[in-house]
Amino acid sequence: MSKWSDWKRFPDPRKGDYICVPYGPGVYELRHIGNGQRILFGEGSCVAYRMSSLLSKPLGCGTRNNYKKREYVLKNINDVEFRTCACKNRNSAKELQREIKTKWKYVFRT
Secondary structure, eight states, X not given: OXXXXXXXXXXXXGGTOOXXXXXXXXXXXXXXXXXXXXXXXXXXXXXXXXXXXXXXXXTSOSOXXXXXXXXXXXXXXXXXXEEEEEOSSHHHHHHHHHHHHXXXXXSSOO
């Protein structure tokens, strides 16, 4: 596992922004810029693809079973930042996700 990235503003594809995150396995975390409230976290075999599913089509891609998460991120996109942590494999990402799940309180418990 590598180190967490710095916090970065969540990109708004309506403004031509794009997401620049690890393409392989890892974990991501979102929080509010203004108050630091943790929003959600997750893991995936491809962090870039998984994070792109945080926005509904046509702005994002992939599938996500929770419409409320996608709507929340889009509604608050100007006040959302993220960080990522690349992992060696999917099992390492799942292990890290279990660790952070108990560390913070989140708006959405992934």
